[in-house]
Amino acid sequence: MKIIKLNWSDFKTNLSNKKALIQHYISSNHYKIFFMDGQIEYQTEIEIESTPINDQLEFETSYIPVSNNPLSDLDNAGRPVTRIAASNKGTSYKAHFFDFTTSKLDSLVCKSWDGMTDMGFSTKYYKMDGTELTTQTDIDSMCVKTVVIFSPMYDYELISGTVNLQTSPSENLRLWVTGGVSELGGVYVKEFIRNLNLKFISPSETLQTDGRASKFMKANTMGVPYNTNQLQIVVLSDTPGIKHDIMMNFEYFIS
Secondary structure, eight states, X not given: OEEEEOOHHHHHHXXXXXXXXXXXXXXXXXXXXXXXXXXXXXEEEEEOOSSOOHHHHHIIIIIGGGTTOOSSOBOTTSOBOOOOOSSOTTOEEEEEEEEEETTOTTOOBOBOTTSOXXXXXXXXXXXXXXXXXXXXXXXXXXXXXXXXXXXXXXOEEEEEEEEEESSOOXXXXXXXXXXXXXXXXXXXXXXXXXXXXXXXXXXXXXXXXXXXXXXXXXXXOTTOSSOSOEEEEEEEESSTTOOOEEEEEEEEEEO
C-alpha cells in the first residue's frame, strides 16, 4: 500500500479526476481525509476550528454529506456484491418509444406517462432542393424528406434503437439516424444508422441496432449554442408525399 499526502487543494483535484469515494474521521482536532485508488491511498487533513472558515467550511458544507459511503456494495449479511457496470452508477434504463407518419404534419406521438406532455421531439419536412415545407398542401405534393429530431435537455447514454413497421412500403423508403449537433452538420454529426431501406423490413420483425456499448450523449457543451446530444432521423422517399407509419425506440440510461 502506497500513501500519498497532499494539501487540500491538490487532494480535491485528484478526488475529482479519479471519481473516487471520499472518506474521513476525526482525530486530534483534525479531519483526517482520504480516498483509495487501487493500492494507493491519498490523504489530507484539515484542522477543526470553533468557527469554520475556508477549507474547513468547504469540507463540512460540500464533502461531509457525501463522505464515508461504503467502498463496495454489501448484501444484508455484509457480503460484497459484484455487478457488471453497463453505465454510470445511479443511472436508470429507459425505453423511449415514438411513432410518426412520413410527409404528414403533427403526426409524431411521444408523450409522458400522463398522456399530456410532449417529450422532446420536433419534425421538419423538405422538398428535393432542400427547401423546408410548412403546409400540408405543399408537403403532400413535394415532400421527399421527413426529419425527426430528438433533442432532450438532459444527458443520457444511448444503448440501442429499434424500428417497427405496420406494413412494408412498396417502394424505396430509406432511413438514417445521426447524432450530434444537427444545426452545424459536418464534423459535428456522426452517422449511427446509414441507408436502411425499409422496403426490406417485414412487419413481423423488430429491427434492432446495437452499438455493443453505450454512447454518452451530453446535452450542453461549452461554446456550442445548440444541444449537442441530438438524434436526428432522416427518411427519404423516391415519390413526393409518400405517407408511411413508423415506430421507433431509443434505449438509453439516464441519471
